[in-house]
Every structure is written in C-alpha cells, then in structure tokens.
Amino acid sequence: MEHKEEHLEIIKLQNLRLAAKIISEKLIQGNHFGKRVGSGAEFEQYRHYEPGDDLKRLDWKLFARSEKYLIKESPVDSYLNVKLILDLSGSMNYEEDGIKRLKYAKILLASIAYLAYMQEDRLSLYFLKNGKVEQMTSVNAKSFHAILYHLESAEAKGNWPIEVNTFPELKSKEKELVIMVSDFLQEENEWTSIVKSMVHPRKNILLFQILGANEIEMNLEGNRRFVDLESGNSIHANASDLVKEYNLKMTDYLKGLDLALQFPGVNLHRVSLEEPIAEVLEKVLKQKFLS
DSSP states (O other), rough: OOOOHHHHHHHOOOOHHHHOOOOOOOHHHHOOOOOOBBBBOOOOEEEEEEETTTTTGGGGHHHHOOOOOOOEBBBBSSOEEEEEEEESGGGGGGEETEEEEEEEEEHHHHHHHHHHHHHTTTEEEEETTTTEEEOSSSSBBOOOOHHHHHHHHOOOOOOOOOOSSOOOEEEOOOOEEEEEEEOOOOOHHHHHHHHHHHOOTEEEEEEEEEOOHHHHEEEEESEEEEETTTOOOOOEEEEHHHHHHHHHHHHHHHHHHHHOOOOOOOOEEETTTTTTTHHHHHHHHHTTTTO
C-alpha cells in the first residue's frame, strides 16, 4: 500500500488522471477485481429471489421441480450507477502540512471514478456550490473523461447556506452507489438534511469526511491568525487559549454528526488529510461497495 512519502508525492502531482491511475492500479492489483454477476444471456449460476428482481429471470422449470424461487445470473449486465458528489464550499480550501483538502478530495473521487470506469459502471458528477447543485455530467459509462476534466478545473469558494434544502436532482429510486465528499462542517443541519433526502432502500451512500489532524484535535501554540474560509473573516488569538474549548466542542460535534447520519444504507468514513488515499479506499473496498 501507499506510504506517507508516496502519499505526499501523489498529492503534489498536477495530473489528476495520473494520480487516480496510480492509486487505482494499486487497488486493482491487491483486490483482483472481476466482473460483477448480472442478468446477461450467458448463464452462470443461481441465487435466491429478492424483492424487486425481474420475474422474467426466475427459473420456472426449477421452481416446478423444487418449489424454490431462484434467479438465473450471468457475469454481464450488472453495471452500477455511481453518483459522485463534491462539496465546493470555501472551507474545502483548508490546507495542512502542504496538503489541500480540495486536492485530496479530487484525487479520492477521481480514483473511485477510475475503478468504476474499469468495471464499466455508469458515472455522474455533481458539484455543491453556493447553495446550488450543479450536475456536471450525464449518467453514462463514458463520463469518466468528462469527470476528470471537471474535477481538474473545480474551485471551492463561498459558503453553503444553513437553511434546510433538498434537491430533486440528487434524489432517485434507481439502484445506485452515491459517493459524497465534504468536510461536513455545518452550523445547523444543512449537510445532514441533504444526506437524509437521498436515503432510499435501493441506495448505498458513502460519505467521506475529510479533515486535517489539527481540525480533529487542535495542537497549536502561540499567536495565530484564524481565518473562516467561507466568510473570509479572521481573528488573531493565542492558540493555547482556544485549544481546550475547541477540542471539547469538536469532539461533541463529531459524535453528534455520527449519530445524525445513522440512516439505513449510509456509511460515514472520517479521513485525515495525512491518511494515504489508497489505504482509505482499501478499507472501503473490503466492504464490497465497489468490487
């Protein structure tokens, strides 16, 4: 897997496609990806019927003999809709130890897109910016190159309004994997309300909360200038005077967020900027969301 020195080198790469390819190929080699089982013409195996399955795929002859509802499967036509969502509010510009949160997020999403593209899944990309949802690509197995293009040029700025809002373009009843990347730092329930609105029995939703080590637990000393990356407001203060109160509030906030996002089919992954992306994705892949 990727070591920390290599992690920094990958983050510094100016070529997003190359960074995603390096990380994805490591994962492909380690996980031995193969085609999913689906509903194509070439018969492969049986599985038990599940609600929502096409009744045309039931083996009625077998049912007549065994009274078992079994579905025919094949190694093709099992492609997945993968919806990628990136928070582009100003706080995504946070940087720690030379690693920018936005760059980390771009490489993470590009790597996931590369894996999905290799499996011929259908991809789409959405940006959350200035209180609006922008669909950057259509749902298509060929959207990978357009996704890289839009990720490369994406800029984070402005704030996300605190009023609760849901967006029809993020909702669907299709079977899909939703990947949302953000810092999930909210004043009210602006992010959790969006996640809640997307929950559906046919969806798996993976949330990647990307934070710096000093955001999770502040360990600073001396006089510092603290800047709100969304509003631009700043204050000068002695960091040691703020550390204890900040750490208590952040611990409470993160615990509260964990509880607030306990929806069916939703999995929150809290990631530190210093954590190698390949290692992050390896943990997720073990849960069988992408393989």
